[in-house]
Amino acid sequence: MIDKQHIIDRFVSYVTIDTESDPKSNTTPSTEKQWDLANKLVEELKAIGLSDVTIDENAYIMATLPSNVDHKVPAIGFVSHFDTSPDFTGANVNPKIIPNYDGNDILLNKEEGIVLSPDYFEDLKLYIGQTLITTDGTTLLGADDKAGICEIVSAMEYLIQHPEIKHGDIKVGFTPDEEIGRGAHKFDVEKFGAEWAYTMDGSQVGELEYENFNAAGAVVTVKGKIVHPGYAKGKLVNSMYIATEFINSLPRLETPEHTEGYQGFFHLHNMKGAVEKTTLEYIIRDHDKSHFEARKEVMLKLAEELNTQYEKEVINIDIKDQYFNMKEKVEPVMHIVDIAEEAMKQLDIEPIIKPIRGGTDGSQLSYMGLPCPNIFAGGHNFHGRYEYVPVESIIKATQVICKIAELTAEKYSN
16 A cells, blocks of 8 residues: 555655756756756665666666566666756745545635636546645646656655565666756666666556657748838838738647647747847647648748748748657557556556657657657646646556556566
8 A cells, every 4th residue: 555645745845846947058957956856866766775776967867676576577667857847937836735625626825816726627526535736826836747756766665665566677767857858868778778668747647648749849030121110111121020921821720729639730939029030939740740741841831932922031940850759669569558558457547548749758768769658647737837736646656657567577477
């Protein structure tokens, strides 16, 4: 039996350490404060009894729980990230514990009138009667992905305390900077030594994902020409108007707020403009590789058309691929998904197999030679003040890790 209060205490000890990453930094980790939790985790992994606990110069943490069976079992891994998103502050996190949630509004912050309501966040209704951990309305919580770290550490501790549960070698990996897309960039797959792994970085209980977006970033630079407006006829070129033409020429309904499931999108997430120069920053996403390539081509052709229309190069586009759909790397080894699905079923958890509308360390790791599906960590409403996680979900994810380890050893026992 996994102790509930122990889980709460461990999770709270993680989220109250600020580990926000910084996309503008060129260092790894991108912020010095990530070392605070990283160093704590190293000591904790040693304290619970793991072997080969290491942390490198970039704060990548690895450890091993040695096999307790005589037969050969493939080494498997579990991976989570300890940074939090720069989308919303992670400083001075003050978690609120809501025992026996009654299904009504939760007042997060009386002074600012911030309410977590099931009328808006309907998933709350799934957790009536459970213990929720929420924010105080002024920060994010950090369940993304400190819930995943809590689950992995707790599972390793439980397996050490219960040697009757048989398993092969289990590798643990914790990474910095996942939230800024660099979590796997310096991950040493060979050193890690696992044949496959799972990221514990999903949301709702039961989520099991082995498909994610193909992703690219596009910077659109529009050039204009400033002339005194009183004498501007035939001379002034306003880059902001041309940028508006570009924006409005892309499919209006192919944006995040109008898409779901496997549907891709163009997302304008930043814009800075003046007459002489306007910069648009887009992300391009699609699960289908051919559609993904077509989206990039649409943007390039649109720029070409506008340059022809204005009879000069007014628009320049720089498109860079970011990550790709892990499905291509996981499908040839689908037994690793099957084991996770069976683990959930044996724990009476209904598997929810669906595509990730985003990215994951698992995508990059899969292309680096470590097939790595994603499993639920339990949190909801990531990257903002309404983030919460049910304690029972953390416990269930911890149990799934233990069961995967057990089933893997059983599968290779003959």
